Amino acid sequence: MIPKPRSMFYDAWGAANLQTDEAEDSCLRQADFYWQKCGSDPAFPVTVYYRPSTSSRTYPASA
Secondary structure (H helix, E strand, C coil): CCCCCCCCCCCHHHHHHHCCCCCHHHHHHHHHHHHHHCCCCCCCCEEEEECCCCEEEEECCCC
Protein backbone atom coordinates (compact mmCIF):
# COMPACT_ATOMS: atom_id res chain seq x y z
CA MET A 1 0.00 0.00 0.00
CA ILE A 2 1.38 3.40 -0.98
CA PRO A 3 0.95 6.04 1.74
CA LYS A 4 -0.93 9.22 0.88
CA PRO A 5 1.43 12.16 0.25
CA ARG A 6 1.61 14.81 2.95
CA SER A 7 1.45 18.46 2.17
CA MET A 8 3.73 19.37 5.10
CA PHE A 9 5.52 17.64 7.98
CA TYR A 10 8.08 18.41 10.68
CA ASP A 11 11.49 16.87 9.94
CA ALA A 12 12.20 15.47 13.40
CA TRP A 13 15.00 13.23 12.09
CA GLY A 14 16.76 16.19 10.47
CA ALA A 15 16.39 18.24 13.64
CA ALA A 16 17.88 15.47 15.81
CA ASN A 17 20.68 14.41 13.46
CA LEU A 18 21.50 17.37 11.20
CA GLN A 19 20.51 20.31 13.43
CA THR A 20 18.03 21.51 10.80
CA ASP A 21 16.21 23.51 13.50
CA GLU A 22 19.31 25.66 14.09
CA ALA A 23 21.21 25.63 10.78
CA GLU A 24 19.39 27.19 7.83
CA ASP A 25 21.74 25.61 5.27
CA SER A 26 21.16 22.12 6.70
CA CYS A 27 17.43 22.65 6.62
CA LEU A 28 17.33 23.88 3.03
CA ARG A 29 19.47 20.96 1.81
CA GLN A 30 16.74 18.59 2.97
CA ALA A 31 14.68 19.48 -0.13
CA ASP A 32 17.18 17.59 -2.32
CA PHE A 33 17.33 14.67 0.12
CA TYR A 34 13.56 14.16 0.40
CA TRP A 35 12.97 14.61 -3.34
CA GLN A 36 15.55 11.92 -4.17
CA LYS A 37 14.42 9.58 -1.38
CA CYS A 38 10.68 9.91 -1.94
CA GLY A 39 10.13 9.56 -5.64
CA SER A 40 12.30 11.85 -7.78
CA ASP A 41 9.48 12.89 -10.11
CA PRO A 42 9.97 16.38 -11.60
CA ALA A 43 6.19 16.82 -11.57
CA PHE A 44 6.29 16.69 -7.75
CA PRO A 45 8.97 19.05 -6.40
CA VAL A 46 9.75 19.27 -2.68
CA THR A 47 9.82 22.62 -0.88
CA VAL A 48 11.36 23.07 2.55
CA TYR A 49 10.82 26.08 4.81
CA TYR A 50 13.19 27.43 7.43
CA ARG A 51 10.72 29.25 9.63
CA PRO A 52 13.08 31.46 11.69
CA SER A 53 14.17 33.39 8.57
CA THR A 54 11.16 32.52 6.34
CA SER A 55 13.58 31.13 3.71
CA SER A 56 12.54 28.27 1.47
CA ARG A 57 14.04 26.04 -1.20
CA THR A 58 12.33 23.93 -3.84
CA TYR A 59 13.98 20.93 -5.48
CA PRO A 60 14.12 20.48 -8.34
CA ALA A 61 14.01 24.19 -9.08
CA SER A 62 11.56 25.15 -11.78
CA ALA A 63 13.11 25.90 -15.15
